[in-house]
Amino acid sequence: MNMQRTLIASAILSALSPVVFAAPDAPEDTVVPKVVVTANPFRTAEGDQILTPAKVLQGDELRDKAGSSLGETLSQELGVSASAFGAGASRPIIRGMEGPRVKMLENGMSVSDVSGLSNDHAVAAEGAVAHQIEILRGPAALLYGSGAIGGLVNVVNERIPTALEAKPTGQVEARYSTVDTGKNASGTVDAAFGKIAVHVDGNARNADDYKIPETRVLNDPESASGRLPHSDTRERNAGIGASYVESWGYVGASVSHLTNLYGIPSDEGSRIDLEQTRYDVEGLVKAPFSGIETFKFKAGHTDYKHAELGDDGAPEVRFSNRSTETRWELTHAPVAGWHGTFGMQTENTHFAALSAEGGPDTVPTTRSTSTAGFLVEEKDLGPVRLSAGVRFDAVKREPVAGKERSFDLKSGSVGAMWPFMPGYGAGLTVSYAERAPATEELYSFGPHDATVTFDVGNQDFRKETSRNVELSVQKNTGLVRWKANVYRNKFTDFIYGNITGTLLDEEGNPGDELRERIFQQGDATVRGAEAELTINETGAGWSGRLFADTSRGKLDAGGSLPLQPADRIGASVGYRMDALRAGLSLVHARGQDRLASFESTETPGYNQLNANVSYTQKVGNTDLTYFVLAKNLLNEDIRVSTSVLKDISPLPGRNFVFGVRAKF
Template sequence: MIAQRTLLASAVVSALASLSHVALAQTASTAPDADNTATTTLPAVVVTATPFGNDENSQILAPATVLRGDELRNKLGNSLGDTLSHELGVSASAFGAGASRPIIRGMEGPRVKILQNGMSILDASSLSNDHAVGGEASTARQVEILRGPASLLYGSGAIGGVVNIVNDRIPTQLVDKPTGEAEVRYGTVDRTKNTSLSINGAAGDIGLHIDGNLRDADDYKIPGHADANDSNSASGRLPNSFARTNSLGVGASYIQSWGHIGASVGVNDDRYGIPTEERSYITLKQTRIDLDGLIKEPFGGAFESLRFKIGNTDYKHTEHEEDGTPATDFKNDAIESRWELTHKPIAGWRGTFGIQTENSKFSALAADGSGPETVPVTKSDSIAGFLVEERDFGPFKLTGGARIESVKRKPQDDALVDRDFTLGSYSLGGLWTFTPGYALGLTGSVAQRAPAIEELYSNGPHESTATFDIGDNNLRKETSHNIELSLQKTAGLIRWKANIYENRVKNYIYGRTTGTVDEDGIADPGGEFTERFWSQGDATIRGAEAEISYNLDGPGLSLRGFTDTSRGRLDNMGNLPLQPVTRVGGEIGYRQGPWRSGLSVVHADSQDNLARFETFATPSYTQVDANLSYTQKASSSMPITWFAILKNLTNDDIRLSTSVLSDVAPLPGRNLIVGVRTNF
């Protein structure tokens, strides 16, 4: 049997290497809490995007939050950023309803990596806030947020963190009968009609999966005027804030006792408006093909598993003028591979090491073939090796990780300079369980990021953001030095955690805006584009987070409170742009029999710590949300849940400091969402 596995592993490696260019785990027990009161230990949730599949409360290098089940469904928005915006340390870019990306600890864009089943989305959302994320949370089993140093395992650029959408598109387990989830919902604020479906099945040794989502939302209602400084601006509904999304994914895998090998295909088709005076809109199409394989004990007794993943993405979106004329075509053809070997314990150390490659061809060109190139056709190649090791020393757990990466940028324009970067990143962390259920953690890391293609080579108009972007061929790599201290209680009905961190970034890259220009980049006081230069400076981001909860997953009363704050500054040059504000929030819930209810309140301070070129200080706001659901036992295998969710109950005028459009595009007003879902 070992010989068969070895031959199979060798065949898979040799066959697939040429294609790449270079559980919810639950335990329940009754244990005494710190006050010697018997309490139920709540279920542990496996974080799939960590090397050892640890639960969310035992992470050192990757402090984790996992949204799943009813909690995820109640927080679902029209975008990934909206869905995650009230999680600890997470805010959103909020560029209308169609495009909103997570911002983690004040870090945005390419510093936050978006994954799907552990692989990069490979869209264009990291380029600009108006670009939608090419992944869908409505069909996900869970969404994982990794904040902190270990996110470097998925890319040296992931200084801020990682978000992983887990949809089980490639099955890893066989099911006895078809299982899945279906949901239909309607929202009043934008007349949203949303239908989602996810089904798992099996045919012999073949696991099967299909998922899909249809969303159609009109322009959404706002409490006051669109422009905070203009009482004559639009009111009632925010013009051009519509969003339409279609997605479909199918997958299959061959599953045996030795592991699995499978493939999937996913398609996204989006159309959404940009709520600015230009009234532009974006059409987006993405096709993604993934291969995934796991072989247990591939080379005999030394290794636990060999895992490989290969993803290929064909991405395109077009930015249209109000009358439908195509303005700019963004394209990204990319392939990524990831190869991991997990070895069995050696002198008490458990570890995973591997290689990751990525090859892409990216461009943002005028749709009619004339005018300046927003981003010229550029090829990028990267290859990285990574290692993470973990060992327990009694009550002390030590984890270390390292990554070395080579990145090459090659524009096809001979007038532009090729750039090569060698990146070295590493992290070291310890977790001391000084008494059962309580732990103190300390981590430190150094992470480096190569300038993105648009930061190096942009030189043209960007219709949807109304900016004329100018890159700098001479930008240097970013180097982040991060240290974090955490204290947490992970057992019992009452749990809490607190983190403080400091991140010093050398050569931090940011967009600096100046005056207005015309479509050719010529200075014009009445020009429709704001000139934006990609610039560098040393920066420091400091912050703190705290969260306490009571009985979050159990019946009866549940409580949660949280607060987070961060402040980013460019050394000797003022504040970083688009920084999140200090927030304080609380939730109360009650579960009894078929009924489930909840109420949440989040207060955000005003933001007047502006960058030198920012002009709008966002006011404070308080957002109140509520939910109520009833689960009807229609049959033993197919319960039906009827639900109602009320967002922004007080109809507050909410403007996010992390949004480029904060002065002209508030968030939606009061929204009643009603729907029904079933699990089978």
């Protein structure tokens, strides 16, 4: 354990080292290209965002890391872990915070699924057709919701195109994975007809139960081995959009449809049959009037539903969420040196989790409305850049049975970045956020078979408040770049699910089928640190990455918060030259023994070794890329501490992914 702590400390110290490993005459500012973050109000580049620490996955990096779920795709990013509830459902966890504290967006609008309610619910956004995936924290997150305390993830698929293509462009990809005999085909096409831009995308995925390295149950050599039951997935997704594009801006609309049938690898062997239809409109007007640079408006309607099926295939609980969201934003020209964005957002949802068998409903039908106003500004004050944001929300919950609740929320964030020497910066951010209790936290009182729990909410919950302070330092130019962050988040009335140890039946009476899970409130503190060093990250030749992250979540009254992520350290090396690209990465996670009062088993440490190699050839106007990805090359028995099913559901064993991609 001491050696592992030393390794993590060494990684952080190495990341803070100013030593430059590039050649002395290597160009400083042209090696790593700028990547624009669309969810940032100022559309600044990834490396510029010390006050809103961001990561953008796109291009080859996104394709190499793409998995069967959004959580798997992002699970090795700095400060990000995953809930890992089987292959079909894995949601990102940012700095130890999950559920409603991490906002999921698609093209800057809420995904409007129910993945924040429980780890067995999949995120209804598909990474296989994404142009890029963004991870964002800090003041800019206030544009999208006061509850995004952990941050937000934005899946950008550009279904509503914003520019006219000179000729049809796009890419198609097919891949096969050995661990689950998985087959995946995806594609996107963009074209223009006069001033009409059109986008089409689609994805299809079939995967069987995946192979596991050892036995299914942790420390039980008598349990089953081979393949993990109920870990299969069947997913289909398609979208189409069109825009009218002019010199003044654009206006467009899109529609998409997603179906996903996947297994839950619990002892009960549940399955989830998910379906979502989404409609969006969006427009942008440049310089609509004096003093305003852009006016952007968006509106979306989502019809989401899923049924939780028992082992006989019959529905047990039906979840539904119909949501309509609108937002408009105005970016104003600088006023007294302040440059920023302000706007309003509304959301109207009808959510329910109703019994399909005539028993008690897990969550009654509840109408929620929210209206919010927000303002995010930045200003250069000499060498120091200031960034600040405020948001005010009025939230109302109206159940068909139960107490109506209203919450007035206020949130704010302020930070400063000081470039203390060329290419180096230090920043301090302080934020305050209030979150309204989610519908399920207030009104749950019924069985949730996929998690084997009987959930009990509390209609009298107070709003949750968070006070966060973060210190960041970074080097953001040259072939060698690094960043390091330390943070402390103090919660008042933190809401969490406490499994009491009482066993109940489907009706909530004493029995032996379900574990009682009571939502409770208590003061808590989350603190952590993370660091990353990269060498020639996207240039030709050799490249490297070293990272480490750690976080601690504790209740002030004693004990850890549930499902805490393990400390990690990772390293990777890559090579890129002409048509050839290859890489090797190793992530070591320490054993996790920081348990909540109701958690009984520690999570063992593991080493995850991945590799990739690809070759691209030009065929006419098409780039044809053949690739092989290797995941968990050591075939380790990997248990993720952030998974409710860690004791009975290991991650997949050794997996080779063979594929071909055509880009035109």
